Amino acid sequence: MKKRLSVAGVALLTVLAAVFAFGQPAHAAAGFSVANGRLYDANGTEFVMRGVNHAHTWYPQQTSSFANIKALGANTVRVVLASGDRWTKNSAADVANVISLCKANRLICVLEVHDTTGYGEDGAATTLNRAVDYWLSIASTLAGQEKYVIVNIGNEPYGNQGYGSWATDTANAVKRLRSGGIAHTIMVDAPNWGQDWSFTMRDNAGTVFNADPAKNTVFDIHMYGVFDTAAEITDYLGRFRSAGLPIVVGEFGFNHSDGNPDEDTIMAYSQANGIGYLGWSWSGNGGGVEYLDMATAFDPNRLTSWGQRIFNGANGIRATAREASVYSGTTPTTPPTSPSPTTPPTTTPPPSGGCTASYTIVNSWQGGFQGEIKVTAGSAAVNGWSTTWTFTGGQTISQSWSTTLSNSGSTYTGRNVDYNGRLGAGASTTFGFIASWNGTNAIPAVSCTAS
Template sequence: MSSTALRRSLLAASAVLVTAGVWLAAGTASAGTLTGTLYRDTDTPVARWLAANPGDSRAAQISSRIASQPATRWLSNFNVGTIESEVAGYVGAATRAGQVPALTVYGIPNRDCGGASAGGAPDLATYQTWVNGIARGLAGRTTLIMLEPDSIALQTCLSAGEITARDQALATATRTLKAAGAKVYLDGGHSAWNAAAEQARRLANAGVADGDGFYTNASNFQSTANESAFGRSVLSALSGRGINGKRQVIDTSRNGGAAGDWCGDDNTDRRIGRYPTLDTGDANIDAYLWIKPPGEADGCAYPAGSFQPSLAASLATGAANPPTTTPPATPPTTPPTTPPTTPPTTPPTNPPTGACGATYATSSSWQGGFQGQITVKAGTGAVNGWAVSWTLASGQSINQVWGGVLSVSGSTVTVRNAAWNGSLQPGATAEFGFIANGPAGTSSLSCSA
């Protein structure tokens, strides 16, 4: 999975004002186009874990080195009905704090080519409706937006026509969000993926000329030195295409240790990298961001996006302490007003009486369709492979499934486990999701193992 922005005005003391959609932090050094302090949300999966596990031996290190730092808020739960209020609440809180908010927008159709982070909008027209809601929530307040991780670097599942349609959708989204005050950065892959000239060609086709630049390393662990060199090559290639004045954002959330394959769920050689800042000291780089929040899984050993304290602790082990005295994140004292960006990982308290059980929840809905999520839970014995079945209601059809393998026979739907989530210990859970046409909801679920 992704990068980023601008901010400023003057103020009377050390606060930051919002003026004409542009921020300026008095007396703050920088080098790219941005200055100011990044917004640190206190209602995050890591903060909620810390609140629930204050006595855990890993808590102090996770709090001081991870939860204390700003990371981007992911807009990944596709819901056209609530997205405007979610964005307005988040950006409004950052504005009141005099800080710079950063969002990662992750809802493009056929996201992640149907891999571990699949999902998103059912089609490009509905996607634009969702983006319009994000723009309304911004309300002219400058925000760093990392637009659609992997949407440009990863195109192997798309036909030529589908690539063209996606490029047009990204270009339209870029213009829409720019008009609403955002600083928009498009997917630049990373230094061990596509060649710089090829990535520049793809960025140009996707409308980077109307944006502020591109972000890299959101889906990998390449060093900051490698990424900045790659970024300079991409900028040079863009300049050769007549596209100038763009900047790079680098994800440093997990690049302080070994590089290697894309998945960090079970790699203990990863470490958090440079702490997030807009003070980059490099004229080509607008920000070092934590786009991928440290401790959230890639989808190999754990569900994509779920917070895993073992991953967070591994990333924090041996890392330097933050360069500032920013206090650790404190948990919210009231329930969050918006749903978390990742599904809850706490299973129901009672195991099912059979080999396994399944429960359904509607993640979001829109006119003519909905997104569902099903949690599978093992009973009192271990499970090595599961299948969930239900009957489609009149007018329903399944468009896309992630976290499982779909088969349909008449009106009967069956989803079997994916290769990575079929083995469950007693009481353990696995999750899969789907996008469907028709009225939201399912009939009774049956689970077999």
């Protein structure tokens, strides 16, 4: 995963020439934004990432990992994708499914292209420019997801050679994404296998930030053996804080072949200073760094010592993560892209004193889809509700949220949970699910019974 770094000879830290001051942009309801070195969600609420990396592109069948990571307290997952330049390309449909899984589990998705890792030193790696080509090729899939998705252009885009062009290449990549219609918060990785021992990202971050017409870029440092003392960690992160530039620890571990990172300081300093962190990685590591698995064989009931440390230890995920406010009190659904959901919801006016339900396909991909059912009270308040429908196209639900779901064959029943059973007259709530289908994904009629 990472290579041993040649850091001997790196001596005195270079002092930043000036402190950069950036005013707060108007919060766009469309998605995340950056102001004064902080990240804000679409509601204007500060958001601090607390989560892990998941190697989806190498383990695409491990879709249950999203729910398992969420259940352990995370609010963010950084998802490994591939542009097709080194590893098998993740299709637009697959990315749509990943986003749906994030939203179903009330996670913020940081999507990253891994094919750029170590460019200039690793001959198999590709350029940031090629990563931008990939993002633009799936732009229609990303559109409308700005509240839930952050675009991390390319993982560790340079090794220890040829990284002098990092600032120019990164600035150009950001500008290409903006001109191509990508309105999301953009995350950019450091060179030197992500660890920036040359301080190239640190000393050029202001220039890259200002190159973004939206002023909506976050910087990503990876902390392994280079960051083995508290002084190195606090100095590096502190300089970004002082400069008013947003910084995230996008990868770190408790040990590594290039040295022993000080994970206690990484987590404590990040918590004290409102800095996000994302540990590497959930499961499936190879190449001699299997010890970085947090869960053995993707099993959340078999956490390793590293998994226990990052999820349950001091300043860990469970104790410090706060769910993004865009999910608070709501069921995550996919904002409609153009066109709106292909099949209009089927509904009838709520009967007096009862309830009705409507069924909508929010998002669809080959063999799968995300569905949503909206429950609306009639002219009188209800204290609880249940809905029933029967699939006719071989659909099978694999995940659901904001409901207690049961089924008998193709007939499903969704009942309220504690927080969404009471509805005032005319009020509505929603619940959702992820399902597979074959044949025809027909819209079923849904009945609603109030209690």
